Amino acid sequence: MRKRIALWGAVLVLSVSAAASAEDSTTDLQSLLSETVVVGASKSAEKGSTAPAVTTTLTADDIRRYGIRSIDEAIDFLSLGSFTANTLRAPEVGSRGVLISNDQGNHFLLLVDGHAVNEALYGSARFGRGAGVPMEIVDRIEIILGPGSVLYGSSAMLGVVNVVTKQARDFAGTHVIAESEIGKSWRVSGGGGYEFELLRERASVTFQLEYYRQDGPTLQVGPQQQGINSYDLRPWAFKPGVHTGEWGGRASHSHYAEVPAGLLTFRLKNFELRLHARTYKRAAPYNHDFAWPESDFDDPANFERDRAIWGDARYKIPVSAVTEIQARVYGDSFDYQRFANASAAGPTCSAAVTTCRRAASGASRWAGSEISASFDWLKSGGFVTLIGVDGRLRFVASQLDVLEASSGRAIASTDSVLRVHDKVFGAYLQQTWLPARWLNLNAGARLDYDERFGSRVSPRFAASAPLWEGGTLKGIYSEAFRAPSWQESHSALETQIPADNLRPETVRSVEAAVDQRLGSHRLLFGAFRSWWRDLVELHQLSAQEIHDAQLAGWLPLFTATAPTQYRNVSAIDNYGFNAGYEGTVGGRFRYGLNGTGAIARRGETGMADSPLVVAPQLFGNARIAYDLGDKLPTVALAGHYQGRRPSSRAFAFAPPPYAPALVELRLTVTGPVPGLKGLTYRASANYAFAEKGPYVIGPAQSQVSVGARNPTTGEEETLIRSPELIPIDRFRGGVGLQYDF
Amino acid sequence: MLAAHLGRAEEATLPLAIQVELLVKVASYDRNFQQRAGDRARIFIFTKPGNGDSARVAAQVEAGLGRAPLIAGLPHNETVTPYQGAAELAELCRKERASIVFFGPGFRQDIPAIRQALDGVDVLSVSAIPEYVEAGIVLGFDVASGRPELLVNLTQARRQKVALRSDVLKLMKVFQ
Numbered sequence: 001m002r003k004r005i006a007l008w009g010a011v012l013v014l015s016v017s018a019a020a021s022a023e024d025s026t027t028d029l030q031s032l033l034s035e036t037v038v039v040g041a042s043k044s045a046e047k048g049s050t051a052p053a054v055t056t057t058l059t060a061d062d063i064r065r066y067g068i069r070s071i072d073e074a075i076d077f078l079s080l081g082s083f084t085a086n087t088l089r090a091p092e093v094g095s096r097g098v099l100i101s102n103d104q105g106n107h108f109l110l111l112v113d114g115h116a117v118n119e120a121l122y123g124s125a126r127f128g129r130g131a132g133v134p135m136e137i138v139d140r141i142e143i144i145l146g147p148g149s150v151l152y153g154s155s156a157m158l159g160v161v162n163v164v165t166k167q168a169r170d171f172a173g174t175h176v177i178a179e180s181e182i183g184k185s186w187r188v189s190g191g192g193g194y195e196f197e198l199l200r201e202r203a204s205v206t207f208q209l210e211y212y213r214q215d216g217p218t219l220q221v222g223p224q225q226q227g228i229n230s231y232d233l234r235p236w237a238f239k240p241g242v243h244t245g246e247w248g249g250r251a252s253h254s255h256y257a258e259v260p261a262g263l264l265t266f267r268l269k270n271f272e273l274r275l276h277a278r279t280y281k282r283a284a285p286y287n288h289d290f291a292w293p294e295s296d297f298d299d300p301a302n303f304e305r306d307r308a309i310w311g312d313a314r315y316k317i318p319v320s321a322v323t324e325i326q327a328r329v330y331g332d333s334f335d336y337q338r339f340a341n342a343s344a345a346g347p348t349c350s351a352a353v354t355t356c357r358r359a360a361s362g363a364s365r366w367a368g369s370e371i372s373a374s375f376d377w378l379k380s381g382g383f384v385t386l387i388g389v390d391g392r393l394r395f396v397a398s399q400l401d402v403l404e405a406s407s408g409r410a411i412a413s414t415d416s417v418l419r420v421h422d423k424v425f426g427a428y429l430q431q432t433w434l435p436a437r438w439l440n441l442n443a444g445a446r447l448d449y450d451e452r453f454g455s456r457v458s459p460r461f462a463a464s465a466p467l468w469e470g471g472t473l474k475g476i477y478s479e480a481f482r483a484p485s486w487q488e489s490h491s492a493l494e495t496q497i498p499a500d501n502l503r504p505e506t507v508r509s510v511e512a513a514v515d516q517r518l519g520s521h522r523l524l525f526g527a528f529r530s531w532w533r534d535l536v537e538l539h540q541l542s543a544q545e546i547h548d549a550q551l552a553g554w555l556p557l558f559t560a561t562a563p564t565q566y567r568n569v570s571a572i573d574n575y576g577f578n579a580g581y582e583g584t585v586g587g588r589f590r591y592g593l594n595g596t597g598a599i600a601r602r603g604e605t606g607m608a609d610s611p612l613v614v615a616p617q618l619f620g621n622a623r624i625a626y627d628l629g630d631k632l633p634t635v636a637l638a639g640h641y642q643g644r645r646p647s648s649r650a651f652a653f654a655p656p657p658y659a660p661a662l663v664e665l666r667l668t669v670t671g672p673v674p675g676l677k678g679l680t681y682r683a684s685a686n687y688a689f690a691e692k693g694p695y696v697i698g699p700a701q702s703q704v705s706v707g708a709r710n711p712t713t714g715e716e717e718t719l720i721r722s723p724e725l726i727p728i729d730r731f732r733g734g735v736g737l738q739y740d741f
Numbered sequence: 742m743l744a745a746h747l748g749r750a751e752e753a754t755l756p757l758a759i760q761v762e763l764l765v766k767v768a769s770y771d772r773n774f775q776q777r778a779g780d781r782a783r784i785f786i787f788t789k790p791g792n793g794d795s796a797r798v799a800a801q802v803e804a805g806l807g808r809a810p811l812i813a814g815l816p817h818n819e820t821v822t823p824y825q826g827a828a829e830l831a832e833l834c835r836k837e838r839a840s841i842v843f844f845g846p847g848f849r850q851d852i853p854a855i856r857q858a859l860d861g862v863d864v865l866s867v868s869a870i871p872e873y874v875e876a877g878i879v880l881g882f883d884v885a886s887g888r889p890e891l892l893v894n895l896t897q898a899r900r901q902k903v904a905l906r907s908d909v910l911k912l913m914k915v916f917q
Contacts, residue, residue: 026908029766033891033912037755037884045756045884059886140887167754169872170885202751202849318794376797380804381758437808587911 027519031470034520034583040111040142040162042430042442043151043386044374049472049515052442052462053148054526054578056080056594058141060166065590065625066638067668067684067734069135071110071161072127077621077638077666079143080524080580080594082159084127085614085642087695088255088284088726089304091128092614095145095158096528097598098574099615100535101648101695107482109148109156112163113265113274115312118155119334121364121396123485127161129212130306132261132278134189136177136738137208139166145578146509146528147480149458150444153390153426154483157507157532165265168193168204175208179682179736184729185214185257187736198268207264214257219285219727222248222297224698227719231345236699238297240343240355240405247698251285253300258282270316277309286697286726292358293699295340301357301405307335321379331367336360341405347494347561348402348412355405360416361398362487368392386430386444395421396486400493416493418486425449440464448481452489456481456504470517474526481506488536488566496538497554499566507532513578521583532572539567572612574600588627595620611646614694616661618643633671640664647694650723652702657723659694678740686732692725700724751846753798753869755882755889760869761805763882763891768841768865769813772904777863778840782817785839787824789847798845798869812840827851827858834864844868844878852876856897863902875916879903883914890914 036048036057048055058068058078068074072084072091082095092099093108100107106123109116112133118125126132141163148156171193180186191208224247226236235245261278283303295302310332317325338360342349349356372388397419402412430444445459460478467473481504492498513526541549541563549555555563576598584590597618601609611617618641625636642662650657668684700721753760768774768782786802789795803819811817817840824830824844834842842864848855849872856877859866867880874881874892879901881892891913898905905913 026770026906026912029763029770029909029912032759032763032766033889035759035889036887037759037889038887045754047756047759057887059888061886139885142887164887318797320793321796321800324794324797376801378804379797379800381801382804 030520031517034517034522038142038144038162039114039164040144040160041148042432043114043372044384049517050440050464050466050474051144052460052464052476053478054081054145054474054476054511054513054524056143056145056580058143060139062623063135063138063141064670064682065634065636065668066623067636067666067670067682067686070127070129071131071133071141071163074141075127075143075161076640076664077623078592078594079621081145081578081596082143083616083619083640083642085695086693086726086728088286089282090126090130090280093127093158093161094615096530096574096578096596097576097600097615097617098158098530098532098572098612100612101614106155106485107157109152109154109160110163111152111160112263112276113165113312114162115274115276115310115330116152116155117308117310117332119308119332119364120366120394121334121362121398121486122336123155123482124336125155126280126306129214129257129259130278130280130282132210132259132276132280132308133163133263134191134208134210134261136175136189137165137171137191137206137263139164139170146476146511146530147458147460147478147507149448149480150446150460150478151428151430153424153446153448153458154450154481154504157480157482157505165263166193166206168195168206168267171206174741175738176741177210177736177738179734181214181732181734184216184732185212187212192741201269203266203268205264205266207262209262210260212257212259212261214255216252216255217729218250218252219255219729220250221285221724221727222246222698224248224700224721224724225719226699229344231347232351234351236294237343238294239299240296240341242343247297247700249297251298254283254285254298254302256283256300270318272314274312275310278306279308280306286695292340292342293701294344294346295342295358296355299341302340304336304338307333309333322376323373324376325371325373328370329367330369332365334364336362348415350411353404353411356411357403357405357408359401359403361401363397364394364486365396366392366394382434384432386428386432388428390426390428391423392425393421393423398487398491416491418490420486420490422451424451424483438465438467440466448483450483450504453483453502453504456483456506472515474513474515476511477509479506479508484536484566491566492554494556495561495563497541497549497563497565502536502566503534503568505532505534505536505568519583520585522581524578524580526578527576528578529575530572532574534568535570535572536566537569538564539569540564570602570604572600572602574598576617588629590625591623593620593622613646613648613650616643616645628671631672631674633669636668636670638666638668645694647696647723647725649696649701652704653696653723654703657696657725659692659725660690662693662728663689665689673737680738680740682734682736682738684734686734688728688730690728691730693728695726696723697726698724751849751870751872753846753882754871754884755869757798757801757869758805759889760882761802761809763889764841764843764867764880765806765809765812767880767891767905767909770906770909771813771865772906773863773902774813774840774865775815777838777865777902778813778815779838780815782812782815782840783837784812784817784819784841784843785833785837786819786821786843786845787830787848788821788845789851790823792847795845795847799843802843802845802869824848824851827854830855831858831862834859834862839864841865841867844870844873846870848873849876852878859897860900865903866897866901885914892916
């Protein structure tokens with residue numbers, strides 16, 4: 001095995017050399033021009049090869065060339081070391097073999113132009129269409145792998161995704177876009193970039209508005225047999241008045257999404273103002289424990305909706321050749337709603353009501369300010385100190401109501417009520433030092449204080465050494481944490497007691513990487529090891545714990561469902577490698593190949609270690625594109641691969657279900673429309689070579705249905721059920737037009 | 742101090758360390774560079790009086806160039822000097838046999854005059870601010886789609902006797 005790896009390594013290095021030598025004598029210049037520029041790794045623009053993290057930059061050109069329509073697609077088809085999984089509602093994001101299923105994206109920090117989007121109630125961030133970030137206005141997406149709390153605080157455990165939008169001159173003029181995935185979705189968008197004089201200074205506005213609508217595709221799921229409902233002793237009903245005990249069929253009304261969104265940046269001298277607003281309504285035809293397993297099948301009224309708006313204003317003050325100060329104020333508002341109609345009787349929905357409507361709602365609002373100062377002590381960029389403080393006031397709220405669906409009348413007391421204000425504070429220090437031409441050092445730490453758990457320090461030490469022409473060695477030690485969301489730390493239900501002294505989740509990581517550039521070709525290889533501790537999960541209470549909770553008054557004396565509590569439950573040990581190879585030949589042919597092999601094992605006291613659900617141990621992507629030149633199109637083919645992986649929401653199946661390996665290919669053709677100046681097209685066809693993804697759907701989330709009754713005989717029996725995995729929409733074809741005025 | 746803040750209107754989008762590396766490499770592709778420079782490359786980095794950011798950029802560029810052993814195969818020296826006016830600039834270029842003149846931020850209003858004054862002067866004018874290239878500086882730097890980009894004003898390059906090789910021009914965004 002080792003010999004084989006060494007052989008492949010040698011082949012790659014030789015092919016890089018051969019490709020570079022085949023080029024003209026501007027190789028040294030091309031090598032520099034192929035460098036990436038990242039700002040997210042240390043809050044200042046720097047070379048990707050020497051930045052204090054392994055980073056990949058997904059460029060606007062590649063986003064258009066390869067038919068990318070959202071951040072999650074960019075991650076899957078173009079990035080190194082990260083991947084996503086499609087739940088049909090909001091995609092989940094993982095990195096280097098670790099994905100925490102059902103985390104709502106709260107282990108990856110999402111930044112839009114440096115503004116942190118993850119909110120406090122759930123810690124959530126959306127990476128799919130729901131992010132509401134139109135792709136045409138994106139200049140690049142920086143994926144910064146590994147713990148990144150050193151500058152950003154909570155949630156940057158798997159990494160940081162920094163979406164950088166275009167400057168007005170790079171988005172100059174007015175642009176209108178219309179595109180459709182035929183029979184499934186459509187999008188219209190408009191925006192522009194304008195530079196003008198204001199108050200005798202140069203000012204600019206960049207904005208884009210879009211409306212995205214997805215309807216379908218129709219999916220065939222089930223049937224799954226649920227048997228007799230023990231609450232009313234009738235077969236389960238998954239439609240109003242239809243007591244068949246059967247879930248599934250043709251889902252033609254409950255697979256949709258709708259995202260109106262807008263993003264605006266205004267600049268005047270040293271002042272910048274950014275505004276972003278979006279709503280994200282979506283529905284998917286499955287039921288699971290996370291979103292109420294007994295809800296009605298194919299009911300379009302079962303949906304989730306986010307509404308988010310934020311503003312971020314910043315002002316830079318160059319005090320002297322040594323000192324620069326930046327002040328920033330920001331405010332965010334996020335609302336979440338989830339509705340589900342349930343015609344099956346249950347603990348909060350009596351048999352007297354035909355259909356109950358559950359309504360969960362949450363809100364998270366925060367405002368804060370950040371002041372940072374950088375000191376270029378030697379006036380050469382060789383010894384720079386960055387210090388900053390960031391404080392914010394937050395408000396979070398949530399509640400759960402049960403209504404009669406037909407009348408909207410409340411039929412139970414409002415449950416899980418949370419209304420709280422809090423304050424969080426962070427202070428960071430980063431020192432960069434270039435003691436020699438061949439050595440860059442970066443060390444820093446951030447102190448975060450949260451009223452719920454006290455303080456937490458997240459350090460990072462990184463060294464990069466451009467030791468030979470085009471080659472850089474890099475070593476990094478970093479730590480990160482995630483503060484438990486308010487939903488984890490304080491929510492309580494009739495069947496869930498509030499958490500007690502939750503600690504933040506933590507991760508430590510060491511990694512090493514070598515980056516070699518030859519002309520416009522780049523080869524990167526890195527190895528990593530990380531240790532995750534105190535992961536927060538719902539813990540099912542033991543009989544003794546239930547008894548204690550009942551004595552304490554946290555639980556009713558009689559409870560039909562197994563009670564739970566959020567606790568620091570598990571740990572993950574993770575190690576592996578990343579490898580990437582990309583470049584251009586002759587300016588027209590482009591290629592890229594990224595691969596990651598990772599082992600990640602989840603450990604819990606008293607239980608055997610197990611692989612992580614949804615997270616593949618081997619994954620990657622590859623792409624090629626050829627620009628036919630002049631007025632001819634660019635043809636591009638991109639694909640990504642995820643190995644076989646265990647499924648989520650499979651609570652008791654033997655053997656546990658695995659999703660098959662996934663290969664997804666996308667062919668995209670882009671170019672100008674002949675004879676119509678300013679009009680360009682993009683057409684793509686996407687095919688997935690797998691039918692199922694890594695999530696169990698439907699109410700059958702365990703092999704045995706306890707207490708079920710045979711719907712025919714009415715006798716109590718044990719139903720043995722098979723897991724059903726989430727369907728994948730295998731073929732998608734799309735066309736789009738863009739007109740640039 | 743406030744005056745210094747107000748003096749800042751433009752920003753270098755590409756990190757200065759990369760700009761310096763690119764400048765050193767591009768200079769070696771200028772066919773007239775060695776003839777212009779003679780035995781030593783003389784580089785003048787101009788600051789805009791009252792503009793703190795201009796001083797900061799100039800200091801970093803000076804330090805960066807100072808770390809380069811040779812520029813286009815020649816030893817070199819860098820001088821940071823306050824900008825006095827376009828005529829004085831042209832005079833200095835002729836008198837001191839300047840090979841490269843570098844402008845940081847704060848010169849937006851001065852660029853048309855600089856362009857005019859340097860017509861016919863044998864010198865490579867360079868700026869950290871991308872907008873200046875279209876207005877009349879020969880060479881500039883930008884970031885496009887997350888990668889460095891070289892900008893060249895070809896008309897002005899001809900007027901200032903800067904002769905970049907065609908294979909290098911293919912790598913640049915060209916303004917005429």
